[in-house]
Each structure stands twice: as C-alpha cells, then as structure tokens.
Amino acid sequence: MIATKPDEMGDWRRTHYSLEIVSKMEGKKATVFGWVSSVREQGGIVFLIINDKKGTVQITVHKDKAPKLVLEKLKYLREHSSIGVRGMVKSMNKAPHGAEIVPEEIRVLSTALRQPPFSLFGGRIPSIDKRLDIRAIDMRRPKAQAIFKMRHAVLTAIREFLISRDYMEVSTPKIIATATEGGAALFPLLYYDKEAFLAQSPQLYKEQLIMPFEKVFEIGPIFRAEESRTVRHLSEVVSVDVEEAFVSYEDVMKLIEQLIRHLVQALYEKCKEEMKLLERRLTTPSSTFECITYDDALKILDKEGLTVNWGEDLSTQALKALGGVMPKFYFIKDWPTSIKPFYIKPRDDKQDICEAFDFMYGSIELASGGSRVSSKRLLMRRLKEQGLKPKLFEYHLRTFDYGMPPHAGFGLGLDRLMMVLTGQENIREVAMFPRDQFRLTP
C-alpha cells in the first residue's frame, strides 16, 4: 500500500454515530466518522464497514452509480484507515442494522500504513505481550472494548453506590516518606534531594480521614515492587479503599456484599451486550455471602488432604484447593493476628485472633479488610510486635491522641475484581497499560 496524502477533515463534523443510522432515516443525509474495519468487494458493489465509538455502520458503493472520486478513494482503504463518509441513508433489510449509507463523498483522513499484529474480527489473537506493544490499537478489538466498557460501568457503579450511602471520595498522597509500613516492597524514588516511595496503600491516610469525614473512599493507584510473576499480580493496580468510623469488620463485610450485588446488577443493566460477547454469565450473588473462619478454612483444607499449620498464611496451592470447594464469592475471617498487619484489631476475648477478613472469589483474593486498632497504646505495641519502629509512624500515631473512634475498612483490588466480572484469566487483559516486573511500556 502506497501512502497517499490524506484528505483534510475540513468543515465536516459528525452528524450521526454508526448506530444512529437506522431505516427511519431513509433519504436523509448523514456524515459519519470512524475506522474501516472491513472492505468487501463483490463484483460491482463494495461494502465497507466503518466502526466508531458506538458500533458499526455499512457503507455501500455501487460502482456504476458512485461518483468517480468515491471510487478513487476506495483504492486507498484498508482495515484501520480512519475516514469520514457523507451520503444518503438508505433503508435496506439486507444491511447489518437495516440501513446503510450510499456515499456522495469519502474523506480518507489517515491510511493504515502497516498491518496490525492481529485481526479485529475472528481469527486467533496473538499473545497479550504482542498486543500490548500496540495496545491502543489492540483495545479496538470488540472483546477488549467490552472489557473496558464493563470496567467503566463498574467504576461508575462503585461511585454511585458509595456516594449514595454518604461516603466521601478522597485522594491521598501517592508519594510517601517512609518505607516502613510493613512487608510489601516499595518503589523508591528521588524526591528532590530526598528518598521517597510510591504508596502501596492509602491505609494510614484513610484511617486518619475518618476523623474529619467519618465515611471515606478512594479509588486510586497503588504500587507494589514485588517480584511477582503471575497472572494475577501487577506492579501498579487500582485499589478501591473504604474506611468508616463507628463500625466493625462485620459491618464492612455487609457493605461489600451489597456493593458486589449492586455491581452485578449494574452490569446486567448497562453491559448486556458486552457480557454476551465475553460469554460471561454472572449469577447475581445472594444477599449473604458464605463466610468461613480461618479455622474453618484449615479444616476444609485438611479434608482436601492439605495440612496447613495454624498461624501460617494460605499458600497459592491452599487457596486453589479452597477455591475448588468454594468457587464463588465468600469471606474468610478471624485470621491469626500474627499474619495480619499491625493496624488490624485483635479480638478482645482472644488476642491471637484478629478481626480481619479476606474477600474471595474462588482462589483469588479480591479484598482484605478488618476492624482497625483505635487505641494508640495498642497500636504501638502491635507495631513493635511486627518489628516496626513507632517513631517512624509518629505523624500517624499523633492522630490517635485526639479521640480516634472504632473504625473499619477494606481495600478492594479493582483489577482482580474486573478479572472475575469479565472472566479473564490474566490480569493484564483488564488493565489498559499494565505494569509488571518486566514491562514498563507502553
């Protein structure tokens, strides 16, 4: 294909989106813009499919009737060229949506110079790695479109849900000073002349924010420098964090149940087509999710022939076994205090168990949360027990001198949730520009 000088858009502006070209418009003029997704020549008749944000529309050119200039332009068209078409709408039951455009003029705004490493329709798609190299084009595939439309719908629905229940959306710093919050590895960076880190969680900030605002949430990125080479880890993910005063972990678990139900319902309302395309059938979860304790989990695993010593975290293998028994949404609560972070509240009656929960879907951990420690003295003790230095948390601990109420919250991994809701096995499919140990571009 020889590159030609593109046409100017000039004073053309879109009058209709593809899906607005319907048989009722018969005889009316329309200008559409979009990308060529297929050119089919059938003797003296040429069918173009143009797709735009909303869908596709067929352009039909009869070689014997079309203006010469239109026929000229056809030569330069191929998949992915971006074009504008102005013409008459014709009702036609043989056309994909019952109508088509018979062009009077075509403006080829940009021709596709190279073959993309995949086809928009059908065929086997290349590995995620190859597609990521040209991700913006890859996301034009109908399935990728469906995934990200669903992601958008979920984000919208999360905000709707939380805002309608009086939670305030907040933003906390992503550049932080201390790397001493605990185990997960942080990305260091140069902050003027000092060392700083990218935040791995808004945890401490959101806890502080319940003092002025009581019920807060944040949807934002978190960064983890773990060398995790799996299909469910990224170095940068979006976390949905919620924190609330005067509640316990049981209340927060109920909130998650309602939130998830709301999200599934929202998807059925707004994303029917997308879910159909992805062949994702979600049953609306019942109003109460199954809830087992850590001890129950150990018993179930024992029955499955897997021994986990009390106090040990659940390995990947253990989670997979558990996921086999419990394939849907469920909670695991009442974890050993020693394997949960310092800010999780130990039970009053049994100090070695804490009011923590993990929210699961099969073997995948979607969220974790719990009741928080609100006593400064206890928090300092817990810090020390976990080998952390209270001094480095001075700015945080200070808040606890001024009437820190009981509070609870959770952090939900949006990307993992989207894996579940869209039925993807690789987390990279649900992130537009995923970051992992080996990928920093695009």
Next chain:
RNA sequence: GCCUCGGUGGUGUAGCCCGGUCUAGCAUAGGACGCUGUCACCGUUCUGACCCGGGUUCAAAUCCCGGCCGAGGCGCCA
C-alpha cells in the same frame, strides 16, 4: 528470586523427539484478477518466515553450548 517450557512469513500454527524427503505445510492478512447484496463473502493466483552467535556433522528449523526475548508455575505479595 527459583523451577519448567517456548521463540518458524504481518498474525496464529505444522514440522523438531528420530538431522537429508523442507525449494519449510496450513490458516489468516497483504498484492493482482473475476464476481451487483456482502456481513470473518467467495473463487483463481502471487508475495512473505526458521530469534542472535558459536559448535557438532558430508548435511542443522531439527542435536549441543552461550546470549537475547517471551510464557507458565512456585515463592514473595503489612
């Protein structure tokens, strides 16, 4: 980080174990031609590939070594 597996046209793959039959097969994409209702159109035809470097051998896509790149599992993941 550890372990395992892989790298063949633009893309997806066959061939590799058991070296010669490979002038590398198929599908799709791309070019040309034909076709007036296609819709992943169809038909004919053409173009296009063995990751890089070294070694073994009469002979390497195939076996060996090193490199680069990738995939999966495990570990890590307050």
